[in-house]
Amino acid sequence: MTVTDIPTSATKLDLPPLKLGNITVTTPVVLAPMAGITNTAFRRLCREHGGGVFVSEMVTSRALVERTPESMRLISHDEDEEIRSVQLYGVDPETVGRAVRMLVEEDHADHIDLNFGCPVAKVTRRGGGAALPWKTDLFASIVQTAVKEASKGGLPLTIKMRKGIDDDHLTYLEAGRIARDAGVAAVALHGRTAGQFYSGHADWDAIARLREVLPDIPVLGNGDIWSAEDAIAMVRQTGVDGVVVGRGCQGRPWLFGDLKAAFEGSEERHRPGLAEVSAAVYRHAELLVDTFDDENKALRDIRKHMAWYFKGYVVGGELRAQLAAVPTLEVLRGLLDQLDMESPYPGADAEGPRGRAGTPKRTALPEGWLKSRNLSGEQQADIGAAELDVSGG
Numbered sequence: 203m204t205v206t207d208i209p210t211s212a213t214k215l216d217l218p219p220l221k222l223g224n225i226t227v228t229t230p231v232v233l234a235p236m237a238g239i240t241n242t243a244f245r246r247l248c249r250e251h252g253g254g255v256f257v258s259e260m261v262t263s264r265a266l267v268e269r270t271p272e273s274m275r276l277i278s279h280d281e282d283e284e285i286r287s288v289q290l291y292g293v294d295p296e297t298v299g300r301a302v303r304m305l306v307e308e309d310h311a312d313h314i315d316l317n318f319g320c321p322v323a324k325v326t327r328r329g330g331g332a333a334l335p336w337k338t339d340l341f342a343s344i345v346q347t348a349v350k351e352a353s354k355g356g357l358p359l360t361i362k363m364r365k366g367i368d369d370d371h372l373t374y375l376e377a378g379r380i381a382r383d384a385g386v387a388a389v390a391l392h393g394r395t396a397g398q399f400y401s402g403h404a405d406w407d408a409i410a411r412l413r414e415v416l417p418d419i420p421v422l423g424n425g426d427i428w429s430a431e432d433a434i435a436m437v438r439q440t441g442v443d444g445v446v447v448g449r450g451c452q453g454r455p456w457l458f459g460d461l462k463a464a465f466e467g468s469e470e471r472h473r474p475g476l477a478e479v480s481a482a483v484y485r486h487a488e489l490l491v492d493t494f495d496d497e498n499k500a501l502r503d504i505r506k507h508m509a510w511y512f513k514g515y516v517v518g519g520e521l522r523a524q525l526a527a528v529p530t531l532e533v534l535r536g537l538l539d540q541l542d543m544e545s546p547y548p549g550a551d552a553e554g555p556r557g558r559a560g561t562p563k564r565t566a567l568p569e570g571w572l573k574s575r576n577l578s579g580e581q582q583a584d585i586g587a588a589e590l591d592v593s594g595g
């Protein structure tokens with residue numbers, strides 16, 4: 203079944219609340235960790251519309267144990283974030299263990315997620331990111347160490363992964379079993395291989411297979427949820443315990459309101475006119491100024507959201523270009539004031555795919571590397587070196 207011929211009915215599912223260890227998540231929805239997107243400002247906007255777990259941008263374990271200023275910003279949360287969720291990336295069990303211990307002992311988080319989904323070719327070619335679970339001994343060691351350290355503080359630890367390196371080197375079923383045996387609180391699967399990058403459709407059948415293989419822990423499905431109807435369809439089709447939503451909420455933080463409504467059995471959907479979108483953009487920019495305490499940095503950040511916010515809306519070409527290059531909050535105010543505030547919700551044009559797309563990437567790993575599922579010392583060094591190139595999932 204492809205994503206286009208799934209049923210769209212939103213009749214109530216009666217899904218039980220999602221349990222992540224001792225945390226009960228009433229709306230079974232997770233904001234996907236997205237580097238450069240899911241900072242405190244964006245998480246606040248999403249949270250204000252709905253419920254769920256709102257995961258931080260990824261932080262590398264190495265940077266965190268070195269306490270770089272950027273990594274300390276990445277793990278920071280607003281005071282009213284009920285579930286402080288942090289995503290870590292790491293390739294060395296000892297460093298990952300130290301990073302988890304730091305989060306626990308210094309009370310920076312309530313939930314920790316480990317990222318095994320980075321598809322960036324520079325990283326996967328050297329065995330890191332989404333290729334790492336192929337080396338089952340290293341993968342097991344990282345997850346076991348992280349679970350052990352997280353459990354000392356009673357924190358649930360989850361993992362997020364892709365299907366594998368490419369169609370000939372799938373890892374998700376075995377990695378899921380290893381993670382379950384290590385004691386993770388849930389496993390999230392993005393239904394693409396690293397080689398697919400963001401092309402084609404996410405394979406929801408693979409998500410269903412993982413659900414069957416791991417009947418005893420929550421499985422979360424990820425990939426191509428653009429609307430509340432897609433989320434309901436994924437749950438129906440795969441039997442997952444919750445959904446992870448990434449690009450679908452870019453420029454649409456109100457999607458979390460639709461998701462909450464849909465999981466409560468309501469057909470109500472939020473359809474903001476241009477005036478409301480304009481207010482959201484300005485508020486987002488202001489929150490970013492608070493987050494970064496630096497207007498230039500904040501404006502650099504908000505610029506990448508502009509095309510997503512205004513997708514499908516009636517906005518002239520020149521104004522669009524100016525918004526995409528806006529230099530200051532004051533200029534932003536002036537540009538937004540030029541919009542036709544009576545302009546209504548444009549319907550389906552405002553919805554659907556957005557954000558990162560792209561063509562498949564070559565992830566070819568050396569034959570020798572793929573031959574053994576165990577890791578040599580030299581390969582460990584290589585994976586470690588690629589850590590500097592890691593960027594999201």
Ligand SMILES: Cc1cc2nc3c(=O)[nH]c(=O)nc-3n(C[C@H](O)[C@H](O)[C@H](O)COP(=O)(O)O)c2cc1C
Pocket residue numbers: 234235236237238239259260289317318319320362392424425426427446447448449450557558593594595
């Ligand atoms: C800009 C961007 C940054 C991302 N950064 C991360 C990340 O830091 N960690 C991670 O696990 N996945 C990351 N991802 C992957 C998403 O979490 C998600 O798995 C992917 O976008 C598929 O879900 P979607 O179809 O709902 O977007 C990123 C995706 C995008 C588009």
